Every structure is written in C-alpha cells, then in structure tokens.
Amino acid sequence: MDPEFWLERWSRREIGWHLDDINSHLQEHWPTLGLPKASLVFVPLCGKTLDLLWLVSQGYQVVGVEISQLAVEELFAEHRLTPSITRAGRFQRYQVDELSVLCGDFFDLEPGDLGQVDAVFDRASLIALPPAMRARYAARMQSLFPQGMETLLITLSYDQAEMSGPPFSVHRSEVETLYRERYRIDPLASFDALPESAHFQRRGLTALREEVYRLKPLREAALTE
16 A cells, blocks of 8 residues: 555545544543643644644644645645645645644654654554554654654454455554553543444444554553552
8 A cells, every 4th residue: 555545545535534523532532641731742644634623722732744735735725724834854844833734654754853742643544554554654653752652542443354444444452462562552442333334334344343542651651550
C-alpha cells in the first residue's frame, strides 16, 4: 500500500473513514490523559478530521501529518481558515494559530519536524495500514518518541476474512505485541459498533467491535503506581 493508494482515494472521494462529527471517544476519554492546556498533541494520518479543531478548542496546540494535499487544503477551506504555508524539511507546513498540518508522508517524519510533542491521538492511523506497515508504523513512532508518548488509541476488530481493509482489523493481541515493551496498555472502552456501521454491513461484516486504549509510557506508569 503505497502513497498513491491514498492520493487516489482522496481524488476519487472514496473517504468513508472521514467522519462529519467529532469523535465521541476523543471527547469522552481525552481528559483521562490529564494533559495541561497548551500541550502539543500529534495526530498522525489526520486527513481533514474535525478532531483537530476540537483539540484546539480545548486549549491544546495540535500538529497533524497528512499525505494528501487535497485533504489538507479542504480542512482549512471548509472552516474558512487561511493558513500560512511554509517549507519544513520534506513537508509543506500549513498553519493557523495553534493548528499546523504537515503535508507529506508520515514515514518521512524526523523528530525535529514535530516540535516538543506531549501526547498522541490515533483514531485512523494504525487501522489504516496492513499488517507489515503497522509494525513499520510502530517502529517509526518509537524513533520519533524514544521515551514513549501518552496516547489515546482507537482500533477496530473484526473477522478480516469477511472484509478486506482499509480500515483493517487490529485485535488487542496485536496492540499488545506492538506496544507492550514500552507502554502500559489500559483498555478504556469496547463496544459493538456494527449497528451504527451500515456501510460495513454492506461489505459483509457480521461483527465489529471498536476498542479504545490509553497507552502510558512504562516509566510514567511506574511513577504513578
């Protein structure tokens, strides 16, 4: 799955993952991270999600990364925002006040591209990637944040034989495999998402669960125990 896949999906408007509402799990569970206001939140593979603007509205600085220039431009245009556009390494940085989005490939990110990040919100990154790329994604996150980073992670789990991704199924066992060496993994919520997902039912799914996790760096977790 190369960058052209996502660019084509955006150009053809095949963006079923985009929600027209703020993610309810973000609103409910983000306060559990206990971040001070003005903390910098990183949102990988952000598209044009409204979650970026919600985080800003809560008093945070926000930096996203998105490969599709079309998605980035629509994000700002749809909210009548005029960003400054500057070059930042291999990325174009679109910025308005506390919100900035780096347009380019997540896998090209270097630590200096993001600034001093305090937390991560991952709703549509891990599940957007096939298995081999998920391991690569986790490795890149480790290189960006060697000490770990407070993270709110949302995944979907289902029988992958019933539906091809994306979004891909990521079971708890895989979350454990990817993150347990560096994080304490706290399950926050798990519920049946199929009744609210008619488009997935049409694709053949007979069961679908949405899972919410808090990933807390082990060093920080030890200090609070």
